Amino acid sequence: MPDDIGMPSVAPTIDMENWVCPMPLRDSPNIVMGHGGGGAMSGELIEHLFLPAFGAAAEADMGDSAVITLGGARLAFSTDSFVVKPLVFPGGSIGDLAVNGTVNDLAMSGARPMVLSTAFILEEGTALADIAHIAKALGTAALAAGVKLVTGDTKVVDSGHGDGIFINTAGIGVVDDGVDIRPQRAAPGDVVIVSGDIGVHGVAVMSCREGLEFGTTVVSDTAALNGLVAVMLATGADVHVLRDPTRGGVAATLNEIAGVAKVGVSLDERKLPVPAEVRDACGLLGLDPMYVANEGKLVAFVAPQDADRVLAAMRDHPLGARAEAIGCCVAEHPGMVVARTALGGTRVVALPAGEQLPRIC
Amino acid sequence: MPDDIGMPSVAPTIDMENWVCPMPLRDSPNIVMGHGGGGAMSGELIEHLFLPAFGAAAEADMGDSAVITLGGARLAFSTDSFVVKPLVFPGGSIGDLAVNGTVNDLAMSGARPMVLSTAFILEEGTALADIAHIAKALGTAALAAGVKLVTGDTKVVDSGHGDGIFINTAGIGVVDDGVDIRPQRAAPGDVVIVSGDIGVHGVAVMSCREGLEFGTTVVSDTAALNGLVAVMLATGADVHVLRDPTRGGVAATLNEIAGVAKVGVSLDERKLPVPAEVRDACGLLGLDPMYVANEGKLVAFVAPQDADRVLAAMRDHPLGARAEAIGCCVAEHPGMVVARTALGGTRVVALPAGEQLPRIC
Numbered sequence: 001m002p003d004d005i006g007m008p009s010v011a012p013t014i015d016m017e018n019w020v021c022p023m024p025l026r027d028s029p030n031i032v033m034g035h036g037g038g039g040a041m042s043g044e045l046i047e048h049l050f051l052p053a054f055g056a057a058a059e060a061d062m063g064d065s066a067v068i069t070l071g072g073a074r075l076a077f078s079t080d081s082f083v084v085k086p087l088v089f090p091g092g093s094i095g096d097l098a099v100n101g102t103v104n105d106l107a108m109s110g111a112r113p114m115v116l117s118t119a120f121i122l123e124e125g126t127a128l129a130d131i132a133h134i135a136k137a138l139g140t141a142a143l144a145a146g147v148k149l150v151t152g153d154t155k156v157v158d159s160g161h162g163d164g165i166f167i168n169t170a171g172i173g174v175v176d177d178g179v180d181i182r183p184q185r186a187a188p189g190d191v192v193i194v195s196g197d198i199g200v201h202g203v204a205v206m207s208c209r210e211g212l213e214f215g216t217t218v219v220s221d222t223a224a225l226n227g228l229v230a231v232m233l234a235t236g237a238d239v240h241v242l243r244d245p246t247r248g249g250v251a252a253t254l255n256e257i258a259g260v261a262k263v264g265v266s267l268d269e270r271k272l273p274v275p276a277e278v279r280d281a282c283g284l285l286g287l288d289p290m291y292v293a294n295e296g297k298l299v300a301f302v303a304p305q306d307a308d309r310v311l312a313a314m315r316d317h318p319l320g321a322r323a324e325a326i327g328c329c330v331a332e333h334p335g336m337v338v339a340r341t342a343l344g345g346t347r348v349v350a351l352p353a354g355e356q357l358p359r360i361c
Numbered sequence: 362m363p364d365d366i367g368m369p370s371v372a373p374t375i376d377m378e379n380w381v382c383p384m385p386l387r388d389s390p391n392i393v394m395g396h397g398g399g400g401a402m403s404g405e406l407i408e409h410l411f412l413p414a415f416g417a418a419a420e421a422d423m424g425d426s427a428v429i430t431l432g433g434a435r436l437a438f439s440t441d442s443f444v445v446k447p448l449v450f451p452g453g454s455i456g457d458l459a460v461n462g463t464v465n466d467l468a469m470s471g472a473r474p475m476v477l478s479t480a481f482i483l484e485e486g487t488a489l490a491d492i493a494h495i496a497k498a499l500g501t502a503a504l505a506a507g508v509k510l511v512t513g514d515t516k517v518v519d520s521g522h523g524d525g526i527f528i529n530t531a532g533i534g535v536v537d538d539g540v541d542i543r544p545q546r547a548a549p550g551d552v553v554i555v556s557g558d559i560g561v562h563g564v565a566v567m568s569c570r571e572g573l574e575f576g577t578t579v580v581s582d583t584a585a586l587n588g589l590v591a592v593m594l595a596t597g598a599d600v601h602v603l604r605d606p607t608r609g610g611v612a613a614t615l616n617e618i619a620g621v622a623k624v625g626v627s628l629d630e631r632k633l634p635v636p637a638e639v640r641d642a643c644g645l646l647g648l649d650p651m652y653v654a655n656e657g658k659l660v661a662f663v664a665p666q667d668a669d670r671v672l673a674a675m676r677d678h679p680l681g682a683r684a685e686a687i688g689c690c691v692a693e694h695p696g697m698v699v700a701r702t703a704l705g706g707t708r709v710v711a712l713p714a715g716e717q718l719p720r721i722c
Contacts, residue, residue: 014497021489031487036517045515049489053496054479057503059511066511070475071535073432079478079531083516114431117440117531118415121482126392128382128410135414136375142418150420150427154406155444156397157720163522170440170478170531174432359518 013055022048034354038247041354043256065109067175067182074177076111078102079170085359087134087164090204091219094167095137097295097361100224101246102171103145107226108242108298110181110233111173116142118169119153123162134165145224147171179233185240186261190329191307193300195228195314196322197221198250199278202292202357206285214284218277223296228319235313237306243299246361248352251290253299254337255351267327267339267349290339291352293360301329374416383409395715399608402715404617426470428536428543435538437472439463440531446720448495448525451565452580456498458656458722459528461585462607464506468587469603469659471542471594472534477503479530480514484523495526506585508532540594546601547622551690552668554661556589556675557683558582559611560639563653563718567646575645579638584657589680596674598667604660607722609713612651614660615698616712628688628700628710651700652713654721662690 021029022044034041051058059066065078080101087094099116106113118138122131142149204220206212225244232239241261245253250272254265274289282289296319302310307325314320327339337349382390383405395402412419420427426439441462448455460477467474479499483492503510565581567573586605593600602622606614611633615626635650643650657680663671668686675681688700698710 013500014493016493016497019490019493029489031483031485031489031492031517033485033517033519035483036515042515046513049493050496050513050515053493054500054510055497055504057500057508057510059476059509064512064514066476068476068511070533071434071436073434073436075432075434075533077476077478077531077533078512079480079529080514081480081482081516081529083482083518115420115427115429115438117438119440119442119529119531121442121444121527122392122396124392124394128390128392129380131392132375132377132380132410132414135411136377136416139374139415139418143416147418148420149415149418150429151425151439152407152411153425153441154397154403154411155442155720156392156394157444157524157527158394160521161524163518166482166518166527168440168442168480168529168531170480170529172431172436172438172533359516 014052033358036358037352037355039252039352039354065105067109074175076106076109076173076175078105079168080105081166081168082361083166083359084205084361085163086208089208089220092222093134093137094165095134096141096222098138098167098169099141099145100222100295101361102169103147103224103226104244106171106173107229108244109175110179111175113145113147113171113173113226115148115150116169116171117151118149118167121155121157121162121166123157123164124159126164131165145226181239181242183241183257183260186257186263186301186329187240188263188329188331189304190240190301191304191325192265192327192329193302193311194250194273194324194326195298195320197273197275198294198297199274199282199289199292201295202360203278203281205360206357214281216277216281218281221294221296223319225296225298225319228314228317231313231317232310235309237310238303239300239310240303241301245294245297245299247293249291249293250299251349252352258337259335262334264330264333265327265337266330267337269339269341271324271326273322273324287356290349291356293357295361375413394719397719398713398716400613400713400715426466428470435536437467437470437534437536439466440529441466442527442529443722444527444720445566445722446524447569450569450581453583454495454498455526455528456495457502457583459499459530460502460506461583461656462722463530463532464508464585464587465605467532467534468590469605470536471540471603472536474506474508474532474534474587476509476511477530477532478512479510479528482516482518482523482527484518484525485520487525492526506587542600542603544602544618544621547618547624547662547690548601549624549690549692550665551601551662552665552686553626553688553690554663554672555611555634555685555687556659556681558634558636559655559658560635560643560650560653562656563721564639564642566721567718575642577638577642579642582655582657584680586657586659586680589675589678592674592678593671596670598671599664600661601664602662606655606658606660608654610652610654611660612710613713619698620696623695625691625694626688626698627691628698630700630702632685632687634683634685648717651710652717654718656722
């Protein structure tokens with residue numbers, strides 16, 4: 001019996017002859033930084049370039065994490081490359097992100113992350129001591145997350161054709177029977193919960209970015225969320241959607257969910273946990289904390305009757321102590337996120353186009 | 362019951378205080394191109410830097426492909442990053458390599474490759490049309506290999522901090538019951554088989570490398586070998602070891618197997634299938650074809666009573682038509698590869714230290 005990998009193939013083959021650059025970049029035939037921002041431009045690159053080019057080889061939407069059945073096992077599979085600059089920042093390093101980012105993508109499918117691969121692209125001339133420091137952080141983060149590093153690869157590129165250390169990790173997790181967590185399950189009535197303070201990671205990285213240093217005591221929130229997800233699921237609650245709001249922040253994540261599930265999201269901006277220091281730094285940089293990356297937070301859509309139970313369980317976990325219900329899922333304005341502001345008005349929280357803070361992960 | 366991921370943890374934690382650079386580089390504290398060559402320096406980087414740094418999080422030797430049991434399924438898991446230069450070369454592109462390289466790593470564990478992840482690191486300013494061309498080659502190769510692309514990631518780095526397109530793929534395959542193929546199983550008496558002409562990929566890439574162009578009709582052998590492995594296993598033969606001789610060529614691969622299994626390998630150099638054009642190009646470049654990379658060839662160690670059967674099956678497959686038995690595994694000179702030369706003498710085929718041809722895959 002052939003293995004069933006779950007989803008139908010949907011992508012048409014690209015027609016190179018008649019192919020045009022993905023919108024909104026028909027005037028610019030080249031990659032720009034915004035294509036890596038996790039916002040609208042990233043989405044267009046996937047929709048208009050990668051999926052048509054991959055053709056029938058691509059499964060469905062090739063999202064952050066795929067749930068597949070192989071050899072009778074229900075598995076989640078995910079990959080991320082990490083190009084954060086600088087490599088070490090307040091509260092963590094590219095080694096921590098490389099573990100926690102992929103572990104979190106798996107956990108957001110409701111999977112128990114089990115194993116990771118690690119692939120390094122090293123630039124000629126990079127100090128071995130720096131690589132050892134990063135590799136040690138990576139190993140420590142893997143131990144903390146309870147995942148094993150089982151296979152790896154190392155490539156070296158000539159000086160001036162890389163940037164010190166790039167890391168890719170891919171991971172596999174086991175999805176237990178009955179678990180079905182994906183953006184498509186967002187439904188009107190769901191309570192939208194965020195697990196804690198937002199905007200922290202982006203501010204921490206920018207605070208030490210060359211040419212931009214500013215004084216702050218904010219440190220990255222990079223953390224593996226599989227333990228927090230486990231306590232949420234242990235309540236027996238009907239958790240519909242989980243997502244870690246990384247690139248593009250809470251705004252990009254909520255827009256993505258609203259778009260995929262064709263629902264609206266209604267937020268109460270006053271409920272958003274934003275630390276004063278993040279608010280100050282964002283003021284300085286001209287940013288909205290809702291658009292700033294997090295690396296140790298999740299957004300959950302939970303069936304209304306279960307929301308209080310989930311919130312209580314989250315608050316009992318160290319990584320969810322400051323969890324808040326920030327709004328709800330609605331049938332109105334499908335695909336759109338609308339926030340009630342502190343002043344009592346409303347505003348549309350749009351999907352960011354490109355990237356406010358490049359190379360944040 | 363916890364999932365069993367198969368292998369014991371062995372790596373000690375790195376002691377950063379007393380840590381010294383891996384030999385033979387104590388005089389050079391930085392990464393050099395040779396660390397990416399798949400030879401002795403790559404091995405030392407893994408043994409003396411990555412494994413100690415990863416500590417208890419690392420499983421065993423973190424080889425090309427891990428065989429693990431997850432959710433009751435026996436799976437192979439592998440990853441590779443691709444940094445080949447130029448991106449398009451005679452006979453293929455980085456898109457073909459990204460599929461075939463990972464598919465082959467899985468197949469060399471005896472697995473049936475099923476799904477791949479794809480992660481792109483794009484340099485700002487890279488033409489979208491070039492990316493589409495590469496992505497289309499990748500999709501076409503995946504279709505040909507019979508694997509699905511199920512999850513992906515895209516990152517963008519600023520101009521001058523990448524090199525056009527880097528691709529990482531990770532893959533999962535299913536290992537059927539009874540299949541046990543790994544370097545440790547090489548045993549004295551085994552017949553050593555190579556599936557066809559060697560040195561082809563490396564010569565093809567170098568022939569169009571900037572500043573080094575030379576005239577040749579050699580085209581890369583990049584191909585997915587899972588179909589060839591399937592016909593070999595279908596014979597019911599006891600195949601002990603499979604390996605694709607990529608970076609460092611047949612010489613590095615045979616040395617690696619000899620080292621891991623603590624056996625000797627005795628080759629008959631006259632039996633090695635080396636096309637005249639590869640021989641000519643290697644003469645021009647001052648290279649030995651045994652050290653030049655292949656991307657569509659495998660080396661097999663087969664129990665002696667089954668060797669003829671396997672060789673016949675391979676020759677009936679398009680990718681094994683020029684397969685040859687090139688030598689045998691011996692109890693003498695463990696860890697060492699010795700070749701009988703065309704002139705009747707013998708020579709040691711040493712493990713290459715670094716890399717003769719950088720960025721070949």
